[in-house]
Amino acid sequence: MFTGIIESVGSLRKIERRGDDIRLSVASGKLDLSDVRLGDSIATHGVCLTVVACMNDGYVADISAETVSLTGFSHYQVGDKVNLEKAVTPTTRLGGHMVSGHVDGVARVDDRQYRGKAIEFWLTAPAHLARYIAHKGSITIDGVSLTVNEVSGNRFRLTIVPHTAGETTLVDLKMGDTVNIEVDLIARHLERLMNYDSDKPDVPESTVTMDLLARSGFLR
Known part of the structure; x- marks a missing residue:
């Protein structure tokens, strides 16, 4: 982890x-x-x-x-x-988010612009991964924990602050480059949990419903 x-x-x-x-x-x-x-x-x-x-x-x-x-x-x-x-230890500060290191695929850099001293990127993700990318959710780009600031279809926007740019390879990214992405692992497991009964008819139906998720604050 x-x-x-x-x-x-x-x-x-x-x-x-x-x-x-x-x-x-x-x-x-x-x-x-x-x-x-x-x-x-x-x-x-x-x-x-x-x-x-x-x-x-x-x-x-x-x-x-x-x-x-x-x-x-x-x-x-x-x-x-x-x-x-x-890998983290029991005393490591969890400054980013939970990352498994199991990359889901690659995304393409579509645009790069400076906004103040920060760098903004627009990237396009594979269509089958787009459903896991949420506004203000977390995503891992070439191993870097980042916040998604905007989503449009299977495109998403990231803002790289100067410190992160200076301490990673993200400062070198240019239009057309590809990056390794890992989507939020909670989203992946939540989807699997909700659909598990359709894969295994002999397993009791899951009690997790969209209404339950909304009431618990997972959906808006």
């Missing part, structure tokens, strides 16, 4: 193709690896990767074909910058 608060910007040191899979070597930048052990998880551009080798200044991880197909890793090149965050 992660929070989407980026700890370091690293870079891709080596990309080794292994059939449909990838073995990745990452230079970790200022990320403190002193407490990282084999098998630990590090979110790399929003993707939860398991450390299979660790050095003082980086780590190695394997990326499965499934992950490659849902993320931008098939297009990344040696030297590309990546946002990094270690």
